[in-house]
Amino acid sequence: MDAGPLRVAMIIGSTREGRVGDAVGKWFTGRAEQREDLVTEVLDLVDFDLxxxxxxxxxxxMKRFVRLVDEAEAFVVVTPEYNRSFPASLKxxxxxxxxxxxxxxxxxVSYGYRSQGLYAVEQLRTIFTELHTVTMRDTVAFNLLDGTFARDGTPFDTDGQGQAAITLLDELAWWGLALREARATRPYVC
Incomplete structure (x- = not known):
């Protein structure tokens, strides 16, 4: 069984021009990279011609994306909320x-106006449940209207967002390691 750091794929879900998803993803990836129990790879959907x-x-x-999903042991999806949902590129x-x-x-990790992208997250939970994943209870969510973003779209470090990132990463690491062990011990039933 692999005893190394958990391999986490950070999926940047927006492909829109002028998006802040790449900056939000970079901010979150920076927090994840401070941990010794995780190794990250960014899968920015802009870089895939799907x-x-x-x-x-x-x-x-498509084959490259599937291979990277297969190699990852855990995922963080960075998504905007567009009209109370997530982008078609992500689906x-x-x-x-x-x-x-x-x-x-x-x-x-979500972002949007007022609702902070949480409608998109709730819809993504149902999709990922269908795919037999375990979704984390806690999220990191940003309101694009509250002044916590620099002009380039990078979130400012705030105590609330920083703690939310730590909580999410702690949960992801726990579940990721538990599921790694479970997959190595017995095949998943389905």
Whole structure:
């Protein structure tokens, strides 16, 4: 059984021009990289040319994304909220993989206006439940209207957001290691 750091994929879900998702993802990844029990890889959906419709045969970028999902042991999804939901680019990416998500933990970092992206997170929970993941109870959420962002979209460090990040990472590490051990001990039933 692997005893090294937990391999966490940080998925940046927005592909919109002018997005702040990459800055939010960088902020959160910086917190994760301070830990010795985690190693992170950023999967920014801007870097994948995923088709808008699922073709009969997967494309090279679809195969690459699925391989990276398979190699990861845990996930943090960074998502905006668009019209009380998450972006289509994120749904398309999620649907590229299936068994590769199974029996792994998923955490969420969201942002939006007023609701802080929490409507998007609630919808993502149902999707990831269908994929047999374990979603983390606690999240990190940002309100784009409250003045906690620099002009470049980077969140300012606040005690509340910093503590929320620690809590989420603690939960993700616990579940990730527990599920790593469980997957190594017995195949997942499904």
């Amino acid at each position: 088709p808008t419709g699922l073709p009969e045969q997967p494309t090279r970028d 398309q990416a999620i649907d590229c993989a299936y068994d590769e998500w199974r029996a792994k933990p998923v955490g969420f």
